[in-house]
Amino acid sequence: MDGREQQEPTSGPGEGTPDAPLPAPRGPLSAAVLELVADGPPGTGPRLTPLSPSHDPWGEDHQLALHLCYELHDRGLPGVDPGWEWDPGLLALRRELEESFLAAVHAETQPVPPLRYLLEQLLAEPSADFGPSHFLLAEGERQHAREYLVHRSVYHLKEADPQLWVLPRIHGPAQATLMAIAYDEYGAGRPERAHCLLFARMMAAFGLDPGYGRYRDLVPAPMLAVVNLMTLFGLHRALRGAAVGQFAAIEITSSPGSARLAEALERMGGGADGTLFYREHVEADAVHEQLVRRGVIAELLATEPELAEDIAFGIAAATTVDARFAEHLLGSWRAGRTSLRSPLADVAV
Numbered sequence: 001m002d003g004r005e006q007q008e009p010t011s012g013p014g015e016g017t018p019d020a021p022l023p024a025p026r027g028p029l030s031a032a033v034l035e036l037v038a039d040g041p042p043g044t045g046p047r048l049t050p051l052s053p054s055h056d057p058w059g060e061d062h063q064l065a066l067h068l069c070y071e072l073h074d075r076g077l078p079g080v081d082p083g084w085e086w087d088p089g090l091l092a093l094r095r096e097l098e099e100s101f102l103a104a105v106h107a108e109t110q111p112v113p114p115l116r117y118l119l120e121q122l123l124a125e126p127s128a129d130f131g132p133s134h135f136l137l138a139e140g141e142r143q144h145a146r147e148y149l150v151h152r153s154v155y156h157l158k159e160a161d162p163q164l165w166v167l168p169r170i171h172g173p174a175q176a177t178l179m180a181i182a183y184d185e186y187g188a189g190r191p192e193r194a195h196c197l198l199f200a201r202m203m204a205a206f207g208l209d210p211g212y213g214r215y216r217d218l219v220p221a222p223m224l225a226v227v228n229l230m231t232l233f234g235l236h237r238a239l240r241g242a243a244v245g246q247f248a249a250i251e252i253t254s255s256p257g258s259a260r261l262a263e264a265l266e267r268m269g270g271g272a273d274g275t276l277f278y279r280e281h282v283e284a285d286a287v288h289e290q291l292v293r294r295g296v297i298a299e300l301l302a303t304e305p306e307l308a309e310d311i312a313f314g315i316a317a318a319t320t321v322d323a324r325f326a327e328h329l330l331g332s333w334r335a336g337r338t339s340l341r342s343p344l345a346d347v348a349v
Contacts, residue, residue, distance in 0.1 A: 025064070027060065037077060060220065063224040098232055102232065105317045118315045118316065145270075153203060154216065165243070195281075244297065254281050
């Protein structure tokens with residue numbers, strides 16, 4: 001793997017490279033979405049081609065197409081008319097993509113264990129060869145860290161945004177506690193402490209461009225699936241229990257992994273800016289773990305006990321997509337190849 005570093009970033013934290021293009025298509029579905037939205041304001045054109053029976057919902061084409069549809073509800077896409085967000089034809093395709101992806105996730109998680117068991121499992125530390133944080137701490141090199149940050153940038157540069165869709169869909173103490181956790185994610189009243197900006201500073205410290213969407217072309221399907229799952233759960237009221245479960249899986253497991261990542265990045269010369277994001281999560285998520293179990297899940301079930309199975313599914317689903325990402329990452333690194341779609345050093349900033 002080429003360890004050469006790129007030139008210094010050209011944009012400020014989280015601002016987005018001004019001339020960042022739309023990503024290249026990865027198959028017929030993503031090509032159709034890109035061609036459609038790049039063709040001016042939405043009109044009354046023909047309905048997009050439906051999915052074929054042989055389509056792979058975990059594949060590059062599917063995950064990019066779904067990611068593009070979701071970005072229209074979020075920060076938007078460069079040069080794309082915002083009116084596409086509610087275009088009926090595009091929404092119909094998005095629904096097909098969602099149903100296919102959700103069916104694939106269900107297939108890999110069934111039968112879902114009871115919620116109490118899953119919560120206990122989240123509190124247990126995995127084996128030392130399980131995840132990326134273990135690898136980076138034990139044997140990772142600077143180029144591995146840079147790749148890892150590129151992967152995670154598609155989520156952490158908008159940290160907590162996908163989960164906030166669930167706020168108007170739960171009420172009472174559970175909503176208040178979830179809002180308190182989100183308040184921390186956005187800097188607790190101090191904009192410069194917002195976690196997305198801390199992540200951007202960390203990217204810059206490792207010679208990466210912190211612009212939003214800058215590396216979308218390089219991030220493969222396993223990482224896109226992680227973020228797509230969050231948005232899928234958040235956008236649908238019927239999946240609000242699953243959204244809470246997915247959020248719980250992040251908050252409960254974050255603190256130990258963040259401690260390993262902070263130590264690993266410090267060893268690689270990350271310095272203060274290069275480690276603050278994960279150091280912040282060591283302390284914050286140790287508190288959030290208690291809040292999400294007792295203040296969100298327990299309170300939500302007190303008023304809507306029928307959501308227990310959905311919360312359990314959300315945890316199982318998040319664990320499944322995270323494991324797929326970890327398998328891809330570690331498999332690539334242990335084979336001596338890049339985990340990105342093309343080597344990072346070969347792409348000019």
